Amino acid sequence: MVKHKLRGADFLSLKSLDGGELEALIEDSMRLKQEGVKGHRPLANKVIGLLFEKPSTRTRVSFEVAVLRLGGYPMVLIGQGLQLDRGESIEDTGRVLSRYVDGLVVRTFGQDRLEALAGSSGMPVVNALSDQCHPCQALADMLTVQEYKGSLKGLKLAYIGDGNNVTHSLMRAGTKLGMNVSVATPKGREPLDFIIEECREYCDIYGSSLELGNDPATCAAEADVLYTDVWVSMGASEQDKRDLDEFMPFQVNQGMLSLAGEDVMVMHCLPAHRGEEITDEVIDGSHSAVWDQAENRLHAQVALLSMIFG
Ligand code: CP
Ligand code: NVA
Numbered sequence: 001m002v003k004h005k006l007r008g009a010d011f012l013s014l015k016s017l018d019g020g021e022l023e024a025l026i027e028d029s030m031r032l033k034q035e036g037v038k039g040h041r042p043l044a045n046k047v048i049g050l051l052f053e054k055p056s057t058r059t060r061v062s063f064e065v066a067v068l069r070l071g072g073y074p075m076v077l078i079g080q081g082l083q084l085d086r087g088e089s090i091e092d093t094g095r096v097l098s099r100y101v102d103g104l105v106v107r108t109f110g111q112d113r114l115e116a117l118a119g120s121s122g123m124p125v126v127n128a129l130s131d132q133c134h135p136c137q138a139l140a141d142m143l144t145v146q147e148y149k150g151s152l153k154g155l156k157l158a159y160i161g162d163g164n165n166v167t168h169s170l171m172r173a174g175t176k177l178g179m180n181v182s183v184a185t186p187k188g189r190e191p192l193d194f195i196i197e198e199c200r201e202y203c204d205i206y207g208s209s210l211e212l213g214n215d216p217a218t219c220a221a222e223a224d225v226l227y228t229d230v231w232v233s234m235g236a237s238e239q240d241k242r243d244l245d246e247f248m249p250f251q252v253n254q255g256m257l258s259l260a261g262e263d264v265m266v267m268h269c270l271p272a273h274r275g276e277e278i279t280d281e282v283i284d285g286s287h288s289a290v291w292d293q294a295e296n297r298l299h300a301q302v303a304l305l306s307m308i309f310g
Helices: 002-006 017-037 058-069 088-095 111-121 133-148 165-176 193-204 216-220 246-251 253-260 290-309
Strands: 047-052 073-078 102-105 124-127 156-161 180-184 209-213 224-228 267-268
Touching: 002 017, 002 290, 017 133, 017 165, 017 193, 017 290, 047 058, 058 073, 058 102, 058 290, 088 111, 102 111, 111 124, 124 133, 124 209, 124 290, 133 224, 133 267, 133 290, 156 165, 156 216, 165 180, 165 193, 165 209, 180 216, 193 209, 209 216, 216 253, 267 290
Parallel strands: 047 073, 047 102, 102 124, 156 180, 156 224, 180 209, 224 267
Antiparallel strands: none
16 A cells, blocks of 8 residues: 555655555564565666755665665765755756656755755655655654554653754654654744644544643653754754753753653664763663664665655
8 A cells, every 4th residue: 555655756754644654664664674675676777866955974874775775876966066056946956867867865955945856856756854854764763663662552752852853753753653742842942833733633533642842841751752852953043053051951861761651762863962952871871772763764764765666
């Protein structure tokens, strides 16, 4: 079902998959992780452009490896090295690239840039992070929770920190997968209203819940998963880079951890700003799942690409 839906399709956000399709994608990721791709080469003779307008370690390298595993050739295109950087339009760039490559994985600023590339190129475009969301991250995150906890439904997923692209994709994934999602941010740093509204609809459909607030202790209480991310994201405006003191009560430290459930797993999409949103003792501690989480970027993307190009 999900294979059919994703084949030849764009993956710009988690809006495009329903809960069952998301579950199927996570199951496939787990199977491919355990069994390997076994000579399956859906990308044979295909070139996938990896267009990055922002820095990346995990996403870029894991997509390069995923494309190679599936038999394709990953072509890294850094935004600053393209005519895009001198004002060529995103649409013209999409039209031209589609004459050379078979698909694009794109990290950029506005979601509209991804939509413009998808529209003008007519080939599959995968969101490798935008200012608005980071859907490939959430796929790996859900795979990691599934591995650690055995199931997702009914778990309390607490996200504490800045309401950002990672938060938005986690909210969408969690509420579509039956989790009880709780988000605590400083005032003024809440997730986007339209995504909150969208997720409330998912709660009605999938029997999940969504709690939003500005109190980190309430959010962390009895959490099964404690998740945080940087306080200042790539491409943030000067306004967003203001004094970080207001974020300090949202630091995931030993005190915060003690409020959570006994078997809580700690997650962070990385890169971490140690000493800001998370302390060394927590990220390096026994509850931390961050290295498995980073590894799972690869497995989730192998599954995603094999569905799109399978
Ligand atoms: N988590 C994540 O997307 O990391 P990179 O910015 O290194 O790709
Ligand atoms: N919110 C972070 C995530 C980095 C993977 C950013 O956009 O910079």
